[in-house]
Amino acid sequence: MNVAITSFLKDKSINNYLVHIACAFVFFINISEKISTLLLILFFAVSIFNIKNFSRSQFKKVSVVFVLFIVYVIINLIVEEEFLFKTVEKKLSLLILPIAFSIMHVDKKALYQVCLFFVYGVAFGCLLNLIEPFINDFNWATFEFIEVKQKVVFKNHNWLNHFYSLHFPNFLDRSYYSIYLNFAIAIVWYLLDWKMLHKMAIIFFFLIHIFLSNSLIGLLGLGVLFVLYTFSIRKAYLVLLIPVLVIILAFISPRLNEYISQFWLYLTEPDKIPKDFLGNRWRMWTCSVDLIQEAPWFGYGKEGFDLAFNDILHEKVGWSRYLLSQVGFNSHNQYMQIWGEVGIFGVLIYIVTFISFIIQAVKSKMNIKFLKLSFILLIILFSFSETVINRYIGISFFIFFYCFLQVNSSLDTENC
Numbered sequence: 001m002n003v004a005i006t007s008f009l010k011d012k013s014i015n016n017y018l019v020h021i022a023c024a025f026v027f028f029i030n031i032s033e034k035i036s037t038l039l040l041i042l043f044f045a046v047s048i049f050n051i052k053n054f055s056r057s058q059f060k061k062v063s064v065v066f067v068l069f070i071v072y073v074i075i076n077l078i079v080e081e082e083f084l085f086k087t088v089e090k091k092l093s094l095l096i097l098p099i100a101f102s103i104m105h106v107d108k109k110a111l112y113q114v115c116l117f118f119v120y121g122v123a124f125g126c127l128l129n130l131i132e133p134f135i136n137d138f139n140w141a142t143f144e145f146i147e148v149k150q151k152v153v154f155k156n157h158n159w160l161n162h163f164y165s166l167h168f169p170n171f172l173d174r175s176y177y178s179i180y181l182n183f184a185i186a187i188v189w190y191l192l193d194w195k196m197l198h199k200m201a202i203i204f205f206f207l208i209h210i211f212l213s214n215s216l217i218g219l220l221g222l223g224v225l226f227v228l229y230t231f232s233i234r235k236a237y238l239v240l241l242i243p244v245l246v247i248i249l250a251f252i253s254p255r256l257n258e259y260i261s262q263f264w265l266y267l268t269e270p271d272k273i274p275k276d277f278l279g280n281r282w283r284m285w286t287c288s289v290d291l292i293q294e295a296p297w298f299g300y301g302k303e304g305f306d307l308a309f310n311d312i313l314h315e316k317v318g319w320s321r322y323l324l325s326q327v328g329f330n331s332h333n334q335y336m337q338i339w340g341e342v343g344i345f346g347v348l349i350y351i352v353t354f355i356s357f358i359i360q361a362v363k364s365k366m367n368i369k370f371l372k373l374s375f376i377l378l379i380i381l382f383s384f385s386e387t388v389i390n391r392y393i394g395i396s397f398f399i400f401f402y403c404f405l406q407v408n409s410s411l412d413t414e415n416c
Contacts, residue, residue: 014050018100019110021046025400026114027121030180031128033392040093040396047100059102061406064356065399068349069094075342080301087302090392093399101403111368111408115187122184123202125177126209176393178218179382181206183401186225186374190232190367216259217385224377232370281332281385287312288336299343306330309340330390334383337390350389353402354380360406372405 025039059066069091077083104110138144185206188199210218230238251257259266291300291308300308309331310324331337339347354376361372379388379398388394 014046015053015105017046018043018050018104019113022104022110022114022400022404023117026118027124029118029393029397029400030121030125030177036396037392040096040400044096044100047103050103053105054103055407056102058407059098061356061360062098062101062403064349064353065094065402066098068346068353071346071349072338072342075298075346076301079298080303082303084303090395091389093395094389097399097403101407104407106404106408108408111404112191114404115191119184119187119192119202122180123205125180126205129177129209176386176391176397178210178213178215178221179378180397181210182218182221182225182378183375185222186228186371186378189225189229190371190374217382220381221378224381225374228370228374228377232366283313283317284329284332285336287316288331288333288340290316292336292339295343296339297343297345299339299341299346302341305337305340330387332385332387334386334388334390337387357402357406368405368408375401375405 021039021043025036025043028036028039069088072091072094073088076087080087185203188194188202188206192199194202207222210222226241230241287309291305291312299305306328309329310321313319313324313329314321331340335347335350338350357372357376361369361376364372379402382388382394386394388398
């Protein structure tokens with residue numbers, strides 16, 4: 001850590017300032033949305049001072065993200081009666097980060113530093129997750145946690161209490177939190193040059209938090225990492241251990257254990273499926289499909305889809321208008337969400353971003369290849385359950401590392 005900070009302060013070139021800001025951004029992205037947003041703006045502003053180093057070859061690698069933004073804006077202009085800035089405000093990462101990373105030079109030293117500080121940030125976020133319940137949800141008189149099953153705080157749209165374990169709330173949204181954890185595990189394993197004992201200790205620490213968060217998509221993410229690990233060490237037969245891994249997870253995660261034990265009941269009587277499993281998501285997915293069928297080519301636009309989605313949830317699911325207006329539901333599936341907003345062209349370009357990244361990743365060598373594949377396969381997986389590019393916590397993480405890993409100039413097989 002001291003070596004990283006010392007190196008952070010020494011070099012004074014604009015490109016190194018960009019690396020320093022990037023390190024700060026990935027550290028705070030898991031901790032503070034406001035601080036990380038300011039750092040993201042600063043990152044873009046500083047990169048403009050170095051515009052003379054703009055690289056067409058680097059921009060070509062990330063141009064599909066830029067195209068996605070252009071298509072999103074154009075279709076919204078066509079289908080929306082009144083175009084609003086907030087429609088694209090959260091999507092600005094699609095515009096500014098491809099430009100910034102076409103200017104920034106990412107060598108293997110920068111790759112290592114940024115990934116290292118991301119791991120530090122995730123670890124610090126884990127510590128905050130452990131401390132926060134003792135501050136806000138612990139009765140020191142009785143030494144018991146205060147369980148609030150339905151904490152409704154409409155002012156900040158935190159309409160439901162996300163439970164940390166099964167008893168007290170989580171510090172951050174458990175789904176996005178778990179994708180950070182999964183990617184941090186991949187970085188530790190494939191990139192960092194720590195001693196194996198230190199690697200295993202921090203990976204174990206991260207695994208505990210994935211299990212405690214009880215995020216099913218987070219647990220599936222571990223399956224992705226496990227499969228890639230088996231191929232990275234050229235022992236594909238280890239894939240046979242996946243059923244064993246699932247059984248272990250079932251015992252460690254009370255939530256997953258409950259779902260497996262009640263599998264036959266849920267299969268025969270779907271109405272008894274808990275709402276925090278696929279109950280509500282399934283309703284959102286079926287409603288999204290209905291809307292997509294009505295406007296498959298150009299969608300409804302961002303505002304139009306939000307209104308239509310609330311209407312269909314009210315009519316078919318029976319949720320109150322008041323709840324729908326306060327919470328701001330979405331498809332909880334990025335493919336469906338972007339299809340509903342900007343039609344088939346948007347979702348096809350979104351898929352092309354994955355294909356482009358995978359092609360570049362396969363051309364890489366060993367460690368960096370499997371790190372890149374871990375990242376993009378996690379994004380592909382999480383896009384089935386979350387609207388990754390609809391919320392700041394998802395889009396900033398996705399687009400930053402998408403561009404950062406694409407323009408990396410190092411293909412060394414050795415650790416940096």
